[in-house]
Amino acid sequence: MSETLLRLSRNRRWRYGIALLTVLxxxxxxxxxxxxxxxxxxxxxxxxxxxxSAAHPFGTDIFGRDVLSRVIYGARISFVIxxxxxxxxxxxxxxxxxxxxxxxxxxxxxxxxxVDAALAVPRVLLLLLVLALWERVGxxxxxxxxxxxSWFGVSRIVRAxxxxxxxxxxxxxxxxxxVGQRRILSHHLLPNITSPIIIAAxxxxxxxxxxEAGLSFLGLGIQxxxxxxxxxxxxxxxxxxxxxxxxxxPGAIIVLTVIGFSLVGDGFRDTLDPRTA
Amino acid sequence: xxxxPTPLLSVRHLVxxxxxxxxxxxxxxxxxxxxxxxFDLAYGESLGxxxxxxxxxTTLARLILRLTEATAGSVRFDGIxxxxxxxxxxxxxxxxxxxxxxxPFGSLNPxxxxxxxxxxxxxxxxxxxxxxxxxxxxxxxxxxxxDPSYVDRYPHELSGGQRQRVGIARALSVEPDLLVLDExxxxxxxxxxxxxxNLLLDLRERRGLTYLFIAHxxxxxxxIAQRIIVMYAGRFVETAPAAQAYSEPLHPYTRSLLSAVPVxxxxxxxxxxxxxxxxxxxRHTPAGCVFHPRCPHLKKDDRCRxxxxxxxxxxxxxxxxxxxFEEPMTxxxxxxxxxxx
Numbered sequence: 376m377s378e379t380l381l382r383l384s385r386n387r388r389w390r391y392g393i394a395l396l397t398v399l400x401x402x403x404x405x406x407x408x409x410x411x412x413x414x415x416x417x418x419x420x421x422x423x424x425x426x427x428s429a430a431h432p433f434g435t436d437i438f439g440r441d442v443l444s445r446v447i448y449g450a451r452i453s454f455v456i457x458x459x460x461x462x463x464x465x466x467x468x469x470x471x472x473x474x475x476x477x478x479x480x481x482x483x484x485x486x487x488x489x490v491d492a493a494l495a496v497p498r499v500l501l502l503l504l505v506l507a508l509w510e511r512v513g514x515x516x517x518x519x520x521x522x523x524x525s526w527f528g529v530s531r532i533v534r535a536x537x538x539x540x541x542x543x544x545x546x547x548x549x550x551x552x553x554v555g556q557r558r559i560l561s562h563h564l565l566p567n568i569t570s571p572i573i574i575a576a577x578x579x580x581x582x583x584x585x586x587e588a589g590l591s592f593l594g595l596g597i598q599x600x601x602x603x604x605x606x607x608x609x610x611x612x613x614x615x616x617x618x619x620x621x622x623x624x625p626g627a628i629i630v631l632t633v634i635g636f637s638l639v640g641d642g643f644r645d646t647l648d649p650r651t652a
Numbered sequence: 653x654x655x656x657p658t659p660l661l662s663v664r665h666l667v668x669x670x671x672x673x674x675x676x677x678x679x680x681x682x683x684x685x686x687x688x689x690x691f692d693l694a695y696g697e698s699l700g701x702x703x704x705x706x707x708x709x710t711t712l713a714r715l716i717l718r719l720t721e722a723t724a725g726s727v728r729f730d731g732i733x734x735x736x737x738x739x740x741x742x743x744x745x746x747x748x749x750x751x752x753x754x755x756p757f758g759s760l761n762p763x764x765x766x767x768x769x770x771x772x773x774x775x776x777x778x779x780x781x782x783x784x785x786x787x788x789x790x791x792x793x794x795x796x797x798x799d800p801s802y803v804d805r806y807p808h809e810l811s812g813g814q815r816q817r818v819g820i821a822r823a824l825s826v827e828p829d830l831l832v833l834d835e836x837x838x839x840x841x842x843x844x845x846x847x848x849x850n851l852l853l854d855l856r857e858r859r860g861l862t863y864l865f866i867a868h869x870x871x872x873x874x875x876i877a878q879r880i881i882v883m884y885a886g887r888f889v890e891t892a893p894a895a896q897a898y899s900e901p902l903h904p905y906t907r908s909l910l911s912a913v914p915v916x917x918x919x920x921x922x923x924x925x926x927x928x929x930x931x932x933x934x935r936h937t938p939a940g941c942v943f944h945p946r947c948p949h950l951k952k953d954d955r956c957r958x959x960x961x962x963x964x965x966x967x968x969x970x971x972x973x974x975x976x977f978e979e980p981m982t983x984x985x986x987x988x989x990x991x992x993x
Binding site for chain 2: 545547548549550551553558562563567
């Protein structure tokens with residue numbers, strides 16, 4: 376394992392990505408300590424739409440709220456949503472993928488045709504549909520919606536890997552030694568399919584951040600007054616000429632986050648998956 | 653007087669047919685991997701199963717271990733009907749029949765330390781737990797000639813020979829009676845092959861194991877087997893005590909296999925019999941003797957092309973499936989020809 380870490384650390388993309396995500400992750404994790412102001416506090420008419428200054432490094436928005444504080448809290452929510460949604464999608468996707476790859480031809484056919492059908496529907500359309508049925512969207516429901524609509528790809532990757540690992544000698548060796556089915560799954564199959572799951576999960580994080588921002592931008596995600604990067608960009612888009620700081624900074628954070636996850640995901644793929652390296 | 657002890661393993665009329673799926677236009681033809689084979693294996697015996705790639709050796713081994721299901725026939729192990737066992741009894745049986753695989757790398761889980769790999773069956777079968785299990789792993793490592801400090805290593809950190817020793821230690825961990833060795837040395841360097849073969853000989857003596865030793869190479873089996881079965885295209889073509897299979901092979905296929913074994917003495921040139929062509933496509937086995945398209949026998953005739961030769965008693969303890977085994981196979985050479993009466 377330490378050998379893998381060593382190889383990863385030699386991968387430049389992975390190193391930069393990790394550095395970027397560490398900074399952004401620290402911002403998100405330590406938001407209450409780092410944010411100079413309450414992200415929802417309106418600081419008065421006199422402080423509306425102030426350009427960046429020493430007191431407000433990223434300026435203030437139309438309601439007189441500190442943009443830096445809102446960006447930090449917005450990043451926090453983005454991270455929480457992305458992490459939880461990806462976790463959910465990996466759990467569902469891995470279970471379905473293992474069931475399809477290991478559970479026999481009939482189950483495989485049924486599950487994979489369902490996945491094909493789900494993948495045929497554009498993701499945004501699917502999300503709009505689900506969100507239209509939802510009364511009020513909070514962070515938890517957004518996580519469930521995003522997580523339960525993004526496992527299709529994961530399940531396909533996992534299934535392909537299971538089909539390959541299933542035929543390896545050590546699987547048959549375990550069977551011939553009398554190792555039980557459950558233990559074969561947990562000790563022999565799963566540990567050998569982690570690499571593609573890690574890669575898919577990392578790349579999935581960036582996607583979820585983007586989708587969540589997009590939904591919030593459309594007004595379907597996180598609702599005001601909670602700070603959300605997509606929502607901030609949407610509010611700032613009307614003021615792009617007069618007060619560009621209200622949308623540029625949240626936009627920059629989204630871009631950096633997505634780049635970070637892409638770099639780390641690529642780095643994982645280069646080092647963990649010898650076939651595509 | 654000859655006593656007939658109950659064999660440890662008794663295989664009768666075992667058949668494995670794969671339902672080959674045809675292509676879009678070709679009709680699916682059944683693939684006969686193992687065709688009606690029968691043999692006994694006595695306690696403590698060491699039986700060599702020889703044949704080239706694709707002859708059905710490994711399939712036969714997997715059938716005995718129930719790693720794949722037989723189409724017909726029976727396998728009795730120590731009186732137990734192996735093919736009839738339910739999942740639970742089958743797992744219990746796995747303690748008594750073990751297999752060492754050909755590929756020493758693929759048969760070890762890359763994410764599991766080799767110590768954990770040997771320990772797993774010990775704990776799964778409740779042979780020992782905790783410190784006692786660790787102790788047992790250490791003993792097994794010593795027994796197969798591995799430094800016990802290697803327990804924490806991963807397969808990729810070991811050489812091929814070391815990995816195969818791990819495979820042997822893992823198979824021995826459940827204290828089996830029968831050890832199936834599926835080409836255990838063919839993936840190894842020649843120098844390492846000898847070491848591992850010696851280890852297997854030692855273990856057999858020390859533990860009183862019964863071996864079913866599979867190989868594609870007669871030279872490897874001769875050191876370890878007392879009796880030899882030669883397989884071709886899913887059928888047994890000859891069975892004989894090892895010494896006789898070497899000194900006077902009867903079946904033309906055995907003779908050609910043997911002629912490929914190098915002779916250490918430069919003057920003792922053996923007549924080389926080089927077979928032409930490949931083993932028949934198992935979906936379209938030839939009529940008559942399966943070996944006839946490649947058979948170099950002088951007497952080969954229409955009977956060989958139409959009539960399947962039965963595996964029949966040729967001499968005391970020997971069987972051969974050839975219509976013409978009594979006849980000299982080739983034009984006698986001054987020293988190479990061997991006549992069998």
